[in-house]
Amino acid sequence: MTAQDAGQVLAIYQHGLDTGHASFETTAPAWADFDAAKLDRYRYVAADPGAAPGTDVLGWIAASPVSDRCCYAGVVEHSIYISPHARGRGVGARLLAAFIAATESGGIWTVQSGVFPENAPSLRLHAKAGFRTVGTRRHLGRLHGEWRDVVLLERRSPTVGM
Numbered sequence: 087m088t089a090q091d092a093g094q095v096l097a098i099y100q101h102g103l104d105t106g107h108a109s110f111e112t113t114a115p116a117w118a119d120f121d122a123a124k125l126d127r128y129r130y131v132a133a134d135p136g137a138a139p140g141t142d143v144l145g146w147i148a149a150s151p152v153s154d155r156c157c158y159a160g161v162v163e164h165s166i167y168i169s170p171h172a173r174g175r176g177v178g179a180r181l182l183a184a185f186i187a188a189t190e191s192g193g194i195w196t197v198q199s200g201v202f203p204e205n206a207p208s209l210r211l212h213a214k215a216g217f218r219t220v221g222t223r224r225h226l227g228r229l230h231g232e233w234r235d236v237v238l239l240e241r242r243s244p245t246v247g248m
């Protein structure tokens with residue numbers, strides 16, 4: 087993911103937010119805020135090689151640190167968003183697999199994410215990639231005035247630090 091992908095990345099982000107099942111956020115941030123929140127090393131797009139530049143991004147994945155405490159230096163939280171026209175074709179699975187390989191080679195030992203229980207595709211995607219359900223956090227926040235539960239998922243690398 088580079089700054090040249092910003093427009094497509096944020097548009098795909100907004101499409102995901104518009105489902106009402108992706109995040110408590112409702113509006114994609116400005117690129118500067120997105121850029122500042124995500125780790126440089128762990129941000130990727132899936133691109134269609136047959137599409138023209140500027141229209142080729144199928145989806146993205148990016149990570150943020152969970153804490154600035156050094157004991158959590160190998161723990162990140164990720165987000166993954168696939169363009170509506172590219173969903174259900176395995177793009178998310180391939181992007182997540184590439185992300186996991188990159189984080190493991192970079193020494194990240196735990197990747198975590200919060201997912202709404204209504205988000206069946208995301209739960210399925212993550213279960214297949216080796217994430218386990220830590221638990222369901224009840225009425226963690228409100229979206230459009232409605233309290234929502236959040237399933238906390240994590241994938242502990244079987245190799246990093248073991």
Ligand SMILES: CC(C)(COP(=O)(O)OP(=O)(O)OC[C@H]1O[C@@H](n2cnc3c(N)ncnc32)[C@H](O)[C@@H]1OP(=O)(O)O)[C@@H](O)C(=O)NCCC(=O)NCCS
Pocket residue numbers: 101102103105107108109166167168169172173174175176177178179180199200201202205206207208210211214
């Ligand atoms: C969730 C999301 C990232 C999944 O990406 P994707 O590219 O569509 O997923 P894949 O095609 O790789 O499919 C992954 C698995 O989910 C399953 N899946 C896909 N759509 C599904 C649906 N509507 N219901 C149930 N399972 C579904 C697939 O069948 C596949 O499992 P399988 O291999 O056993 O068949 C994508 O749908 C998306 O961007 N959604 C909107 C944003 C969002 O919710 N992001 C996640 C926030 S936590």
